[in-house]
Amino acid sequence: MKYHFLFKGLSILFFVLAVQSSLMAAPACKGPNKNDPGCPGAAVEPPPPPVVVDSITVDWMNETLVVRGSGFTGSTSFLLASSETPLVTANVTDTKLDIPFSSVIATEVPSQGNYKLDIDGSIQLSVYVESQIIDPSATGCPCESAWSAELGGLWGPQNSECLEIVGLLTNDPADIAGTVLTDFEDATTYPHYPIGASFIPGDPDNSVCRLVQVNGDASIDELVNLRINETQQEDCALLLKANICLP
Numbered sequence: 001m002k003y004h005f006l007f008k009g010l011s012i013l014f015f016v017l018a019v020q021s022s023l024m025a026a027p028a029c030k031g032p033n034k035n036d037p038g039c040p041g042a043a044v045e046p047p048p049p050p051v052v053v054d055s056i057t058v059d060w061m062n063e064t065l066v067v068r069g070s071g072f073t074g075s076t077s078f079l080l081a082s083s084e085t086p087l088v089t090a091n092v093t094d095t096k097l098d099i100p101f102s103s104v105i106a107t108e109v110p111s112q113g114n115y116k117l118d119i120d121g122s123i124q125l126s127v128y129v130e131s132q133i134i135d136p137s138a139t140g141c142p143c144e145s146a147w148s149a150e151l152g153g154l155w156g157p158q159n160s161e162c163l164e165i166v167g168l169l170t171n172d173p174a175d176i177a178g179t180v181l182t183d184f185e186d187a188t189t190y191p192h193y194p195i196g197a198s199f200i201p202g203d204p205d206n207s208v209c210r211l212v213q214v215n216g217d218a219s220i221d222e223l224v225n226l227r228i229n230e231t232q233q234e235d236c237a238l239l240l241k242a243n244i245c246l247p
Contacts, residue, residue: 131204141236143209162245197236
């Protein structure tokens, strides 16, 4: 009988020690249910797929940078050149996204060249841009002050017959051009000054406001050539109609 009680007591002791050991080895879950992080059987979100960039192209017609690759549906951040302002993205899918032209991009791309694009702080790529990018929201004619400075006393109404050519596309405003003469009464007097403004969707190099000087020996000097967007082209056209074109 004495040994029976001793054996029973040892069994209870072993049971208590086993429970304590189990508690020490596996601390209790602190969450209210097993799906909370840290609990046995908790659901673990898989990490987002890595961003892979296959190509970056400039779509001049739609005024966007087009990025193709994979992994874009996560929180991807794009920085251009020296700017610390994240670029706005649009039309994002897992394999493609657009970066619309903006004032940030216009500031960072003042001319043709290669520019660094930083992605999520871990990927740096070089993007070749063939021409200056213009802020789509910019207004006014950027050639106005240069035109008036170069033409001097010839800057004024009734100096030229202007020609307007309406583009074939619905978003292609009329090109406008004329020639300012040194002597309005004598076209044989040189130099002559062809002047105009044009916007051609998809053709940045010819979307410009210009002024050239044609000399008596047929040589030509480029005096003014500035990139413009569609709104600026319309503003330049109104400026020329008011200051250069015959009524």
